[in-house]
Amino acid sequence: MLSEPLSNDREKDAKEVIVETALTMFAKRGYHKTSVNSICKKAEVSNGLIFYHFQSKEGLLKVVVETVLLKLDEIISSGKNIETPQKRLEFIIDKFAESLQIDKNIWALYMAIIYQPDTKEIIFNEVNESAKNFRRTIYELLEQMGYEDPAKSSLDFETFRVGIFSTYLYTGRQEHLVNTIQQLKDRFLKF
Incomplete structure (x- = not known):
């Protein structure tokens, strides 16, 4: 008996489950320590489905x-x-802090893979383009706010932001996140 093909909704659901499972496993174990088989077992899908979609x-x-x-x-x-x-920069800072708390696994994965030489090469173009867009936006906002050297200030902002990112992901301490986000606001919004 032939099996019925997956409906579009079931296929989409399976794909989403695979992505979410891989994201969690890559964040916890690392890309190279996570096998396709382990993703399939955890997601309860066949190996073929991963190769079909990805x-x-x-x-x-x-x-x-x-x-x-x-x-x-x-x-x-x-x-x-x-x-x-x-106000837009404050909004971005607040959204960043909110996302960092809600999507902790996503950001843990991001930090883990962008610094691994073997995965960095695979994803460099995608990450680089997104990072450029983020830095350009911060630069433009600081320039509009009248910063004398928006290039240096946007680099300072990014360094501060990545430090907050890393520390929160490492410690998970809410009070530290709240304090450092306030310091980021004090440094860049009270110009």
Whole structure:
């Protein structure tokens, strides 16, 4: 008896389950320590389904990274209609902190894979483009706010943000996140 093909909804659901499972496992175990078989077992799908949707483990990693980068792009684009650069930057900072708490696994994966030489090469173009967009937006906001050297200040902002990111993901301490987010606001919004 032939099995029925998956409906579009079931196929989409299976694909989403695979991506979410891979994201969690890559974040916890690392890309190279996570096998396709272990993803399939955890997601309760066949190996063939991963290869059908993603062609390879590398293809799956790229889709997982795209999911992460969409979060960063959403943070940047969601405040485009805010009237002043200060309020928009504050909105971006708040959204960043909120996403960091809600999507901790996503950001843990992001930090884990962008610094691993073997995965960095696979995802460099995607991550680099998204990072450029983020830095460009921060630069433009700081320039509009009248910063004398928006290039240096946007680099300072990014360094501070990544430090907050890393420390929170490592410690998980809510009070530290709240304090450092306030320091970020004090440093860049009270110009």
